Amino acid sequence: MTPTLIPAPCPVCAHRVAAPFFNGGRHALATLGWPASAAEAQAMPRHPQHFVQCPRCTHVWNHAFTYDAIPYQDNPNRMYNKGGIWKGHLAATRELVLRQLPQAPTVVDIGCGEGHFVRGLAEARHRIGRFVGFDPSAAPETGHGVEFHAAYFKPLQHMPDYAPDAVIIRHVLEHLTDPAALLEELAWGAASQENPCWLFAEVPCIDRVLTTGRLADFFYEHVSHFTTRAFRTLMARAGDLVELAHGYDGEVVYALVKLGVPATLRQQARAAEHFAHAADRSRGTIGRQLDALSASGKRVAIWGGTGKAAAFIHQFGADAGRFPLVVDSDPEKAGTFVPGAGQEIVFRDVLKTAPAQVVIIPTQWRAKDIVAEMARENITAAQVLIEHNGKLLDFHLDAHPYQ
Numbered sequence: 001m002t003p004t005l006i007p008a009p010c011p012v013c014a015h016r017v018a019a020p021f022f023n024g025g026r027h028a029l030a031t032l033g034w035p036a037s038a039a040e041a042q043a044m045p046r047h048p049q050h051f052v053q054c055p056r057c058t059h060v061w062n063h064a065f066t067y068d069a070i071p072y073q074d075n076p077n078r079m080y081n082k083g084g085i086w087k088g089h090l091a092a093t094r095e096l097v098l099r100q101l102p103q104a105p106t107v108v109d110i111g112c113g114e115g116h117f118v119r120g121l122a123e124a125r126h127r128i129g130r131f132v133g134f135d136p137s138a139a140p141e142t143g144h145g146v147e148f149h150a151a152y153f154k155p156l157q158h159m160p161d162y163a164p165d166a167v168i169i170r171h172v173l174e175h176l177t178d179p180a181a182l183l184e185e186l187a188w189g190a191a192s193q194e195n196p197c198w199l200f201a202e203v204p205c206i207d208r209v210l211t212t213g214r215l216a217d218f219f220y221e222h223v224s225h226f227t228t229r230a231f232r233t234l235m236a237r238a239g240d241l242v243e244l245a246h247g248y249d250g251e252v253v254y255a256l257v258k259l260g261v262p263a264t265l266r267q268q269a270r271a272a273e274h275f276a277h278a279a280d281r282s283r284g285t286i287g288r289q290l291d292a293l294s295a296s297g298k299r300v301a302i303w304g305g306t307g308k309a310a311a312f313i314h315q316f317g318a319d320a321g322r323f324p325l326v327v328d329s330d331p332e333k334a335g336t337f338v339p340g341a342g343q344e345i346v347f348r349d350v351l352k353t354a355p356a357q358v359v360i361i362p363t364q365w366r367a368k369d370i371v372a373e374m375a376r377e378n379i380t381a382a383q384v385l386i387e388h389n390g391k392l393l394d395f396h397l398d399a400h401p402y403q
Contacts (some may be wrong), residue, residue: 024049059230110171159189190259282390301356312362
């Protein structure tokens with residue numbers, strides 16, 4: 001039997017369909033409410049727990065989650081565990097990170113909480129280097145021995161500023177509705193710096209939840225719940241996955257990733273940037289050509305007034321005051337107006353009795369048909385112009401691929 005499915009994009013792999021996983025009803029915040037009395041605790045708002053699972057990568061998340069319910073700015077998300085096994089896990093993972101670092105590293109801890117992990121790294125290096133914590137809320141211990149910023153870390157903005165040797169994200173990703181966005185931005189940020197950058201990430205692991213059916217793991221503040229498979233899928237989006245392992249008797253899963261972006265993606269990003277610069281130049285060049293046409297006093301007709309023709313009018317500033325004549329081959333468009341610009345669109349036959357000296361055809365791919373239509377209908381113009389390679393070209397005299 002086909003399971004009941006709902007449309008829901010997976011925050012890890014972007015698969016668009018999810019299966020119902022656990023409907024926990026509506027409950028108060030479990031870790032960030034901080035009520036001051038029993039009455040206040042019992043009156044706390046209730047929030048929906050509608051957990052779904054991605055059938056592709058097995059990630060589980062609360063489809064009904066909204067950040068508006070979470071008072072991160074008021075109450076820090078504190079995790080208390082001073083057990084010996086946990087301390088051993090912290091020591092082992094700190095050592096894993098330290099082995100990758102230069103003698104005087106720059107380390108950024110995103111969502112550092114009270115800062116104990118990054119502070120431990122600083123102490124292990126005798127505070128030689130730069131150790132930075134970012135968290136939107138500050139606990140009393142935060143900032144002792146490390147540089148602290150009560151703010152969200154924005155990778156595309158902050159990675160060039162800090163050029164870190166390592167980024168730490170511990171017990172943060174499970175709070176994010178779009179963890180892949182953070183990791184991919186980190187990867188792109190690292191790709192822009194000269195020194196290599198490592199990512200150490202850790203989250204709770206729900207593998208045992210699936211085998212035992214326990215439900216206490218599910219509360220509102222944790223929007224995401226990672227299986228090992230889902231976590232591996234997410235980490236692969238950040239670069240080269242060097243190590244993935246479990247700690248604390250399998251209750252957490254962590255990864256060491258060398259942040260980076262494949263060469264093909266970097267090349268495509270450069271191509272996009274090149275197009276952006278060329279587009280700016282094109283708008284300037286064609287805008288000046290239109291200025292010259294307007295100043296020349298020639299009668300100019302723009303052939304087409306909707307769709308791509310309207311886009312041409314918008315992009316290059318062919319306003320109604322300077323370029324009032326817009327014609328179209330479709331008689332049903334006559335009497336309507338160019339969206340956003342306001343010229344009345346008239347049927348092409350107006351050019352039979354009052355010819356234009358210049359006809360601009362914004363839709364280059366139709367230019368050959370339109371020129372043939374002009375000849376068939378005995379519509380003449382001294383010049384027909386089209387946009388190509390950043391300028392207006394003469395359709396008949398200049399080289400272009402639309403003839």
